[in-house]
Amino acid sequence: MQAVVYHSDDIRAWEQRWFAAQNSSLGLMQQAAWSIAQQFLEVFKDRSINNIAVWCGQGNNAGDGYFIASYLKQAGFHVEIFAAQLGESNDLHCAAQFAIEKKVQIHSDFDIKRTFDCHIDALFGIGLNRELNTNWQQAIQQFNEQSGLKVSIDIPSGLHANTGCALPFAIRADHTFTVLGLKAGLFTGQGKEYVGQVHLVNLIPIDEELKPLAYLTPTSIKLPKRLAFGHKGSYGHVLVVGGHEQMGGAVIMAAEAAFHAGAGKVTVICHQKHHQAILSRAPNIMLRDINALDEENIREILSQVDAVCFGMGLGRDDWAKQIYQQWFNLLNQSTHLETVLDADALWFLAKQPEKLGPHVYATPHPGEAATLLGSSTAKIENDRIAAIYALQHKYAGQWVLKGAGSLILEDNLYICTEGNAGMGTGGMGDVLAGMIASLKAQFHKAIALHEIVTLHAQAGDELAKQGMRGLQAYQMNEAITQVVN
Template identity: 70%
Template sequence: MQRSVYHSQSIQAWEQRWFAQQNSSLGLMQQAAWTISQQLIEPFNKNKIQKIAIWCGQGNNAGDGYYIAAFLKQHGFHITVYAAELGQSLDLKQAVQYALLNRVDIQSIDYLLSENANHQEIPTFDCHIDALFGIGLNRMLDQKWQSIIHLFNSQIGLKIAIDIPSGLHANTGRALPCAIQADQTFTILGYKAGLFTGQGKEYVGKLHLVSLIPIDTELKPLAYLSSEKIVLPKRQAFGHKGSYGHVLVVGGHTDMGGAVIMSAEAAFHAGAGKVSVVCHAKHHQAILARSPNIMVRDINALDEKTIQHLLTQIDAVCFGMGLGRDEWAEHVYLEWFNLLNQNSHLEVVLDADGLWFLAKHPQQLNPHVYATPHSGEAATLLGCKPADVEQDRIVAIHNLQQKYAGQWVLKGA
């Protein structure tokens, strides 16, 4: 089953189209708050969570918080709202009025930060709910808001974020520069990219989707999540090692034999029936001593004709592990990779030093080539800094695919 992941602007466009169909923003706010509060009541009662603090900012996310406060108050929970100075949104003001009508205790966040406040005197709550910022946040937080987030994170009790942990960029998953450390996040309408990439997973906790309205089919997802587990097919009783594919690992410069050994063993763990390694002959003894089921060839003893013949016996190739970056390695890259990129019957994983040489000798990759850089290698390929890649990993991987074609996996979160 695939689940769609969206850019924050797509979610906002989704909302605007919904409002254009005579649906109100206030109604959506109330629906989100009611749905979330209904999902909280049973686990709160089960875990004896009674005293709840809801921290509200200045925008629509805060409106969700005020309505959640009112709905939970109606079910007998003891609610305190710590409130920022109100923004100009009419929906937010109505949400505050509804909370007051339900006798919700509303206190000032600013007082908590003042010199007169004693942080030790903040009551102990069973749960703190973050409704400070939503998905529109795209700037670095000033010192005041950083202090609020640090104060929230320092409290004892379950921590829940509404839509996205405040301080986290909805598209990149970057903390700006700090974010709410949630145990659970209830994200509204659709999954946002920042919940899964960058630093997102460090802050989100257990993730719940609050769908609310029909999916807008005009919106193209940014990416997809797959919940399918990768399960190796059951081996047939009459099968043999030749029935399950032959993987070739190419690399292993004189002082980097470990890379090809680990890659070869990983190929067996992934289900390959046969695995061969082409590397410096000095590594052969170590390879066979560790894994005698691996076949070895001397990389220096193979000419182009022999390589082409060998590739006819292979189903997949892992290229570049421990290859090195000297003149010898460059010769190996140019001799081997042009053949691999042109050979459409092979699945090719290009990694490590192979990526470094791709940056040095750029070419368009065929669809059967899977390049697997980490952020440092991706930066080399794009001519930027690793920090630029980490700042927006999704943009980075799109740029890699546009520049080099092929298939790309950016390591990391």
């Protein structure tokens, strides 16, 4: 079963419905704190933790912190609370009073003069949606400078629960115990940098009004076993179109990725200048000269293939514009084809907006998404979920917004939790385009776009086992073969 991700507003509304049914808000706070304390004991039972500092803010997240501190003291730890002035919540005051009764030492500031084995962040919860003032920024930076294990309650303080943006600083946690439901900001944007390992604390039953925002992509993907009597025609024919006179590498990487993902046949249509290099590297790739084709030739070729990835290394000059116009409508209107638009094809799409067919998969990185929406990269990254919905609303089709916690919008929204920072290198997008075309050519509707993105991320993780720095996209091929098998 796929893990469900919720919007913070929907989680708060769910809570309010629970309280409206005569359930106690203080009781839920106590239950959350008790559950987190028990998970804490289980997760860290093999670690040498004796002294714990709990950092408490002014809202209900701080109330969780006071109760957690009390329960951990009862469990035998030395616990001290470092706290801001209490807010107005009655539940928060009850939690603070409970800590006093349990004789937990409470400091009315964040002036920490001793070393602790663990620091627990209960400064802000999921309601934070504004940039923090200077004092809170300093408190978060001070927290991050501490030695020892760092644990956040619900979401690392300073991180936006829905966008994964730091506001502008956030706690860098080793572990996050998130309450009630998973939040998108834990998995996309900058979130992966701050949350560490995520633990879900289930407390109350889901009601009918609570709707998912997104789903986490499954991590176990099984492709059908190949038939003993299959042949190269059984496994799809992929066409790779691009390769400006001055840019031949992208089509090579896309084509090789298509083969390594299992395609039966791959043809590259590019500038003739690159043919010798392609054949010397991969003699199993078939070739056509992109300048030697008219519309009739293109229609004939498209009738013989199953999937096309278009735009890698195409360029943006007048020649590239002519090629784009020659190919785009034929691809968009050929409903039997699985078509991937990447790189320079997306740049031309932004200049000449068209509605895409349901068989078209567009794969922008944030900069390309900004061009497609007439926005800026910073605005895209500030709300990646809003951006991918805006892309589909404007252009239709199916979308991948690449980056940390890649988003995939097909029938539903998915967040990819795999992949690594080593994949931030030139050519990885070309590899993904080739994989999408290959696996769609082989399986069509039997494999989902989000599953292919996950396989690409898993190949990157396999490649990064010896270290992330210095990875090259052309090295992905063996890892791709491994994950698809």
